[in-house]
Ligand code: FE
Ligand code: FE
């Protein structure tokens with residue numbers, strides 16, 4: 001059984017995220033370990049973390065998926081910028097090591113004109129340096145839409161990074177449904193074919209989390225604009241097959257859809273759970289509409 005959740009705000013602390021997750025029927029969630037623009041971290045509140053740990057245990061949560069700030073560019077060729085990214089990643093991982101069962105999800109970065117090969121080797125050297133500190137939290141490289149010089153739009157780029165890391169088992173992959181489609185992998189038409197390709201190029205055993213997003217744009221657009229489930233080019237039939245796929249069971253499935261309120265995520269999670277139980281698109285929709293909104 002997959003776990004379902006969405007990206008939550010850490011502004012009220014760790015336990016508050018756990019409570020928000022329960023409110024929307026989630027049993028996993030994602031969060032930025034610090035301000036998404038990469039600012040200072042607040043001091044560690046041990047008691048708050050303890051309370052979250054208890055909540056996660058009491059309610060049988062799956063793995064959590066922390067997201068590195070978007071501003072980190074591991075592929076940068078600028079030594080000073082690279083030093084800042086390494087330092088920040090080490091601080092993030094030091095913090096995450098206080099939580100049980102959490103992944104650190106990061107965008108590989110953009111090579112900004114140095115070329116794909118140089119970018120890939122920069123990413124690998126940053127990860128190698130960071131992991132040399134002995135953190136235990138796994139790092140997940142996200143599949144990207146391939147916007148501009150962004151790395152990770154092709155599975156081969158992720159495979160090349162992992163191979164430069166001597167296939168370190170601490171490095172995995174997070175599949176973003178909007179990004180892979182935008183990157184040119186037509187998941188809406190052929191989910192199994194795309195998973196076969198991911199398996200051949202990277203290895204499905206490295207797939208540790210899924211970002212569940214519809215896309216505003218057609219496959220291959222390289223745009224990266226997320227849409228609410230069912231309102232985009234992927235469609236509800238696709239999300240139904242996604243959560244029913246035996247190859248994706250037990251993975252945390254994280255919504256990053258443009259809902260303005262938690263209630264929107266609550267409805268999307270209820271719909272995904274109904275799909276998993278075998279409901280048709282119409283059944284799932286009417287089931288959700290009959291539910292009282294709190
Ligand atoms: Fe992401
Ligand atoms: Fe994502």
Ligand code: ZN
Nearest residue numbers: 178179224226
């Ligand atoms: Zn995105």
